[in-house]
Amino acid sequence: MTYCNPLPPAVAAPKPSVLEQGELDDILQRLREDGQEPGATADERLRHLWRLYLRSEGSLRALTQDLEEVRSQQVAEMKEVFCITPLWLAQPSLELNQGVWNPAKLKPSQVWNPAELKPSQVWNPAELEPSQQVWNPAELKPSQVENYVDHIRNLSEEREALTAEYERENEQLRGELQQLRLEQDHLLLELRGGDKTMNKVRNTEQSLLLELRAGAKTMNETHDAELSSERRRRECAERDLDEASRRLSMAHEEIRRLTDEVDIARKASSDLLELQRVKEHNVRLDKEILSLRSRVRSLDSERKTLLQTQLKSSRDREAVLEGCLTEEKEWRKQLEADLSAAQSALKKSKEELQRCRAEMQSLRASVEESSALNASLTQGREEKTLLERKVCELELSAKRLEGDVEQHRAACSQAKEELRKCREREAELRGELHRAEGEHSTLRGEVLESRAQGAYPQQRLSESVQERLGLELQSHRLRQGTGREASPEQPQHRPSHRVTGEGVNQLVSLKVEMGRLQSTLEEERLLASQHQLALQAQIGEGHGRAKSQESLLQQMGEECRQLKQDLQRTQNLFSSAERELRYEREKNLDQKRHGALLEQENTKVKAELKQAQSRLAGVEQASASLCAELESSQQRGRELELELLHRTESVRVQRSLQEELRAESSRLLSADKKVRELQQQLKGAQHQLRLAETRVQEMEQLQREARDSTESLATLRGRLQEEQLCRKLLEQKGEELQQQLRLLREKEASLNRSNTELNHRLHQQGARLSVLEEEHSTVTDEHQHSQKTNQNLSDQLLSCQHESERLQEELRRVLHQLDSHVRRYSEKQARHKAKLRRAKEFFLRETVERDGRIRNLEKDLMLARSLTEKEQEWIRKVTDVNEKLLVEKRELLRRLSEEEELGQTCTRTISTRQHRLNCLEEENRQLQDRTLRLSNQVGALERALRSVQSVCSMEELKKAFPTESLLLNGSLLQPSNPSLTAGGCDTLGILDAIRRVKASEPPESLKSSFSTPRSQPSDIGYLNLSSPAARPGSQDPDESQSLGSDEV
Secondary structure, X not given: OOOOOOOOOOOOOOOOOHHHHHHHHHHHHHHHHOOOOOOOOHHHHHHHHHHHHHXXXXXXXXXXXXXXXXXHHHHHHHHHHHHOHHHXXXXXXXXXXXXXXXXXXXXXXXXXXXXXXXXXXXXXXXXXXXXXXXXXXXXXXXXXXXXXXXXXXXXXXXXXXXXXXXXXXXXXXXXXXXXXXXHHHHHHHHHHHHHHHOHHHXXXXXXXXXXXXXXXXXXXXXXXXXXXXXXXXXXXXXHHHHHHHHHHHHHHHHHHHHHHHHHHHHHHOOOHXXXXXXXXXXXXXHHHHHHHHHHHXXXXXXXXHHHHHHHHHHHHHHHHHHHHHHHHHHHHHHHHHHHHHHHHHHHHHHHHXXXXXXXXXXXXXXXXXXXXXXXXXXXXXXXXXXXXXXXXXXXXXXXXXXHHHHHHHHHHHHHHHHHHHHHHHHHHHHHHHHHHHXXXXXXXXXXXXXXXXXXXXXXXXXXXXXXXXXXXHHHHHHHHOOOOOOOOOHHHHXXXXXXXXXXXXXXXHHHHHHHHHHHHHHHHHHHHHHHHHHHHHHHHHHHHHHHHHHHHHHHHHHHHHHHHHHHHHHHHHHHHHHHHHHHHHHHHHHHHHHHHHHHHHXXXXXXXXXXXHHHHHHHHHHHHHHHHHHHHHHHHHHHHHHOOOOOOOHHHHHHHHHHHHXXXXXHHHHHHHHHHHHHHHHXXXXXXXXXXXXXXXXXXXXXXXXXXXXXXXXXXXXXXXXXXXXXXXXXXXXXHHHHHHHHHHHHHHHHHHHHHHHHXXXXXXXXXXXXXXXXXXXXXXXXXXXXXXXXXXXXXXXXXXXXHHHHHHHHHHHHHHHHHHHHHHHHHHHHHHHHHHHHHHHHHHHHHHHHXXXXXXXXXXXXXXXXXXXXXXXXXHHHHXXXXXXXHHHHHHHHHHHHHHHHHHHHHHXXXXXXXXXXXXXXXXXXXXXXHHHHHHHHHHHHHHHHOOOOOOHHHHHHHHHHHHHHHHHHHHOOOOHHHHHOOOOHHHHHHHHHHHOOOOOOHHHHHHHHHHHHOHHHHHHHHHHHHHHOHHHHHHHHHHHHHHHHO
């Protein structure tokens, strides 16, 4: 039987009052006296209380054994006493109790019912031994009577001492039980105080403890009902014992009173009829005493059985209470651990839910991204193929460009050298040009002067011609006027003639020189035009080469732009690859975290499996305890089957067992629920493992993608090799370009030679300078533009070289990082796969073991359920038998109550008869005194009647005297006459009779009638005794009512 009394967590324990505090202080003082420290735990106090209880139980057993021995002695002595009870009649000096027994005040349960006696319990004088048969006063001596009386007094004193000791021991036991109850209350208060601390925890446990509270309430109600029933039993047993002791005392008082009455009757008369009646009365009293003795024995046996049942029940209850306390403590510890584990599991589950939600959201986003990425990947793959092709082409072009760049570098270096040389030559040419310009300016001045000089002689010639013409005219005129002025004008014409001759000579020389100069100028013009055409052709060739170089440079710039774009694309690809690598790193970190979480979940699952194993072990222990309790309950059931006739509380015990079984079935159901929850948790763990497997598959997919990326990197490496080949081809092209530049340099050298020749020719020919200056200005402008373009191209080449070097370094670094990351990722994946494989193997092994344990537990549960069903069927059978027995017992109790009512009526009639006997004995005494007085009066009347002579005849006397004698007898025989009870006598009727009879003497019959009362007074009384029996229906109720009213 398990009686657990858990308090509701919301209800606070009441504050202890002053008395309760004092009781607690007394308990602590008692514990200190017993050697128990005040700071001891509840388990130590329970052990101490258990030891005290065992000690008190041992003392109770010893006391019960002593009481049984004393009762056996009392029974033996009472047998002796009841065998020699008539000896009290021989001792007149016994002390009588003054108390009078009032049967009207008795309860129905306290009245003795002779119908309750069994045939074996009825006293039969014929069954006694010869020494124990009916008392014969002639066979006893006075010394024996005194010895017997002293022995009876000693026995009565011993009995009183034993009853006092028994009451004292009962009071001690009651005090100890009360102390145990106080200690139990104290423990309950401590548990309530402990429950105060657990209120916060129990507030969270309210949902879990509702069913347990309902079961606890029912258990409390059953426990309280059983306690109240046991208290009622004990009170009934104590009341029965008190009633039995009171009945024994009343029987002793009745015996003493009867002995006193017998002594008085013996003193009054020694008639054998009265003795026989007393003997019959004693026989009846002996029967009553035997019945009372049997009743006392039955009450003692019932009390013993009740004590044993109480002790057993108290032991069982204390054991069960201790078990319940230990179970409650363990259960509370388990609940605390379960609560902490549940809270941590709830927190972890919430975190996992949040993480799962975040993962779901991230997975959804990743799915969306993956869908977009798949689309972009498809596009990217297409673009990748295109880009790979372009990259191959770009690698080839890059290789070519590298070759071209190297060639350009060489060409640029050569061009720089040539430019430097050209600059030096330009400086020289500039110096020469400056000199040529100076010379040209001098030549121009000379030409101008010569032209001026040529113009002057021309003018002079023209003037001379004009003058000549004028002179010819004048000469003609002079020839016409020679006659007129012949003599004075002759000296004037002579100098002019001289001047004209000189001018003519000069003009001839000038004309020759002019012709020569014109021929030289024409030749020079032809040479200059030829040179100009050659220069124009060379300039056109230079322009064409410059344009071709510009176009090549533009193509190279476009190629550089494309390379820059390709480099940007490759940079973007590398950045996207870095992003993917970062994403993969993050995924790896997430996978690591997820692996750590999986490991934590595995540890949690292991811990939960351990907890489940511990719970299963607890369930196994509970099932073992249930089996033990079931075996004990079977033994108890057997004992109950043996004690079904004497014990009425077995039904409650069985109900408590049913409640226990229900509680255990509820516990089993809770265990099943826990097992189901564990199965659900395991299913969740399996689901999580499946998710982990899916994640592992995703990791494998990522590994495949990484492999694809490694393959793509391998392809990129191949492309790089191809690019290197392209660079080699470009280098070859650069070498070709260098050869072309060499050819160009040779051409430039030839041009320089031609330039030197032209410079020499320019030194020689100043006329060509005007045209050459314009051409030179254009050439210088073009040369400056070409220098600028060369500088820009050289800068672009340098930037392209730097960018290509930087990109090569970045490619090498990225490739190295990719190799290291791929290596680390592959190693981590291998380790993670090994861990997952080990975890999976361990989980499969643990799941197989758990499934085997669960199967074993299910088998055990099936066996326990079958056993519980069998026990329930057996309990149903026992309850049916108990109900039948209860019905029979109720019928028997009803019959007993009817018989008790009959016994009550009989005892009432006996009490009324006894009262009437007492009254009749008093009336007999009064009648005896009256008969003595009347006998004296009758003697005097006889003497008077002898002297009186009657006038009337004898017939009249015979007619008159019988009526008066009848009246006299009627007045004497009325027991309820108030005049008789008051002690007076009816003398008026007697005097009237005497007056009537004075006239005549009475006959001999009258004398005989008056002489008989002297010798038979007791016979008259006994005749009056028989009168109430003759008419019981008319006089007994009234007399009993009158007697009851008088006694009240």
